Amino acid sequence: MITRNRARAAEPIVLGSVAADSYRQAKDRLRDAITKFGQEGRFRLPSEAELSTALGVSRATIRSALQSLQKEGRIRRLHGQGTFINRHAVGITANLAEASPxxxxxxxxxxxxxxxxxxxxxxxxxxxxxxxxxxxxxxxxxxxxxxxxxxxxxxxxxxxxxxxxxxxxxxxxxxxxxxxxxxxxxxxxxxxxxxxxxxxxxxxxxxxxxxxxxxxxxxxxxxxxxxxxxxxxxxxxxxxxxxxxxxxxxxxxxxxx
Amino acid sequence: MITRNRARAAEPIVLGSVAADSYRQAKDRLRDAITKFGQEGRFRLPSEAELSTALGVSRATIRSALQSLQKEGRIRRLHGQGTFINRHAVGITANLAEASPxxxxxxxxxxxxxxxxxxxxxxxxxxxxxxxxxxxxxxxxxxxxxxxxxxxxxxxxxxxxxxxxxxxxxxxxxxxxxxxxxxxxxxxxxxxxxxxxxxxxxxxxxxxxxxxxxxxxxxxxxxxxxxxxxxxxxxxxxxxxxxxxxxxxxxxxxxxx
CATH class of the missing domain: 3.40.1410.10 (Chorismate lyase-like)
Structure with a gap:
């Protein structure tokens, strides 16, 4: 499965562009993208550099957003292998560790x-x-x-x-x-x-x-x-x-x- | 408070040395150190480099352990400011996001x-x-x-x-x-x-x-x-x-x- 996901991750990414270098927007976009990727069976995320280009925000912002999503359990980052979507976490509507109104x-x-x-x-x-x-x-x-x-x-x-x-x-x-x-x-x-x-x-x-x-x-x-x-x-x-x-x-x- | 913690972080750190470059051991040591720091009112953690030296493990291992502790809500990492202990999280015995037997x-x-x-x-x-x-x-x-x-x-x-x-x-x-x-x-x-x-x-x-x-x-x-x-x-x-x-x-x- 990892091999398949790697191959898929090389496909072109179209996520739209974030106007302001806003962390919160980047995170929302990333979360939406993760849901979309998950639905499409693409469980390996593109690299920080690719996400940075696709979303039009700095790599530092992407890195912070990824850390936050990891903290919520939405993704996992495996050393030397990349960032993967926790597929079974995608569908959760109310995550106790996320502070949403x-x-x-x-x-x-x-x-x-x-x-x-x-x-x-x-x-x-x-x-x-x-x-x-x-x-x-x-x-x-x-x-x-x-x-x-x-x-x-x-x-x-x-x-x-x-x-x-x-x-x-x-x-x-x-x-x-x-x-x-x-x-x-x-x-x-x-x-x-x-x-x-x-x-x-x-x-x-x-x-x-x-x-x-x-x-x-x-x-x-x-x-x-x-x-x-x-x-x-x-x-x-x-x-x-x-x-x-x-x-x-x-x-x-x-x-x- | 940040200023005080910064000053304190400069004090010498004695955490003992981990025998094997073991992630799990490093994380346990870090968690113990955090509890100890918290009890002593030291809420800013030393740098990754200092922790790496003090615990005798690689910086990559320290970084992974810190990410994991951040994921559990034990610490927070503020861009450009350092890593801080979530003081009110120190005393929690059963954290739902941690998978402990x-x-x-x-x-x-x-x-x-x-x-x-x-x-x-x-x-x-x-x-x-x-x-x-x-x-x-x-x-x-x-x-x-x-x-x-x-x-x-x-x-x-x-x-x-x-x-x-x-x-x-x-x-x-x-x-x-x-x-x-x-x-x-x-x-x-x-x-x-x-x-x-x-x-x-x-x-x-x-x-x-x-x-x-x-x-x-x-x-x-x-x-x-x-x-x-x-x-x-x-x-x-x-x-x-x-x-x-x-x-x-x-x-x-x-x-x-």
Whole structure:
């Protein structure tokens, strides 16, 4: 199979050209190209130089984008052999290791997505949340409660906590945006990475009501601590997912890559 | 903080020397070093060249190990700035994106781990499992049922399905080993990566019995399809985890890395 893929990789590549030398665009293009290659049975990617020419972006940008796609488990890079598509990873719509907004994930899963802010107010932090945010219990935080819908049906319930002292004078009246990530970004608090605890739980009462499910319906609970580049926690987000709508996968790699 | 870390990175590094130019050893050493650095508040890693000298392995090996640790979310590499430890990721014991045997994960979680084979026999594959394995429904497969224990208590239930035609003449009497990964390896079927669907479920009857939990106790269900380097599926493993014992986290990255 490797031989066949090598032969195929020599075929001309037409991927269009990226206007700006934008990393994010390059990565999106690469991801699209990978899906297309995968569907066509071409599992060995062209070289960095070829991709650089085909996409009209620098090799450094291509290299970063490839590293990121490798991190997500979409591709693997074998020393001296090249870069290969993880074929069975191509079809995954919701990859737990990729941080995508829920509206995007629901769209990828084939739904018409919606996002609504249910509530936004300043609260005092409980002990656990305060500990994750490295502030004192009882400190003020902006709490944003959101609901994400799939074809108008409630699918994901999310609650963010952002320490008020990070948000300036009037935290309650900030624009909540469509995701924690975008909200933090708009407040100048860019998230660098998040650590998410993944648990199967029976939904607590407010989630039962918001998602319109039975108390006996197990849901996936993702409790994120969002971290800035300076390693300071910027927000905690507790998400409950009705996996009738959104089913996560994760790619676990074994061989040395 | 970056300035402080930079200054600290200039301190002498004593990590010991790796005997063989072994990638796996280098990665284990690096992971240990990262934990140690993190505990000491040193969040910027030395350069590839310095690590290469300190660990006595080639720069290519260091580079591969760093890529792998980046893929797991343990570190981040910022263009032109260096390699940084994701501090909040250091303490994670069970990372969903890392493929570690359950005995190792239970040990890391502080338990005395155990593994028992409950049953091993040849079965006919159902439609779903056969589809994942890209063979016909009804084809023969070796089914291995295993229980992993934490301090003698049942914690994880696992069932592997490996197509019999991959296993030679006498599949029923193969040594099941302690993990699917090792079993496949011993049968010459090295797993390259796995795609795992992550679901919150109420435990099915055999899992209720094996894990000694109530029917209303939600468990994490991980359904793995294990893939070889030639992209052929080699096994399906369905795992049910009692997360009172083993709680998974995943690191989700946002900023372009």
């Amino acid at each position: 829920f509206v995007d994930l629901l769209k990828q899963a084939g739904y018409s997505p919606g996002a609504r802010t249910l509530d936004q107010r300043v609260v005092k932090l409980d002990e656990d949340t305060a500990a994750s945010l490295e502030v004192a219990a009882g400190d003020a935080a902006l709490r944003i409660e959101r609901l994400f819908e799939a074809d108008g049906e409630p699918a994901v319930h999310s609650v963010d906590y952002v320490p008020a002292n990070l948000l300036g004078d009037d935290p309650e009246h900030l624009d909540p945006r469509r995701s924690t990530f975008e909200f933090a970004d708009s407040a100048g608090l860019s998230v660098c990475y998040s650590v998410a605890e993944v648990r199967p739980v029976l939904p607590p009462r407010p989630v039962v009501a918001a998602l319109g499910i039975k108390r006996s319906h197990p849901v996936l609970r993702l409790r994120h601590t969002h971290i800035r580049a300076n390693e300071l926690p910027v927000a905690v987000t507790v998400v409950h997912v009705n996996d009738d709508y959104l089913r996560f996968s994760v790619i676990r790699t074994y061989l040395d890559q | 359950f005995v190792d994960l239970l040990k890391q979680a502080g338990y005395s781990p155990g593994a028992r084979t409950l049953d091993q026999r040849v079965v006919k594959l159902d439609e779903d499992t056969a589809a994942s394995l890209e063979v016909a429904a009804g084809d023969a497969a070796l089914r291995i049922e295993r229980l992993f224990e934490a301090d003698g208590e049942p914690a994880v239930h696992s069932v592997d399905y490996v197509p019999a035609n991959l296993l030679g003449d006498d599949p029923e009497h193969l040594d099941p080993r302690r993990s699917t990964f090792e079993f496949a390896d011993s049968a010459g079927l090295s797993v390259c990566y796995s795609v795992a669907e992550v679901r919150p479920v109420l435990p099915p009857r055999p899992v209720v019995a094996a894990l000694g939990i109530k029917r209303s106790h939600p468990v994490l269900r991980l359904r793995h399809t294990h893939i070889r380097a030639n992209e052929l599926p080699v096994a399906v493993t369905v795992v049910h985890v009692n997360d009172d014992y083993l709680r998974f986290s995943v690191i989700r990255t946002y900023l372009d890395q």
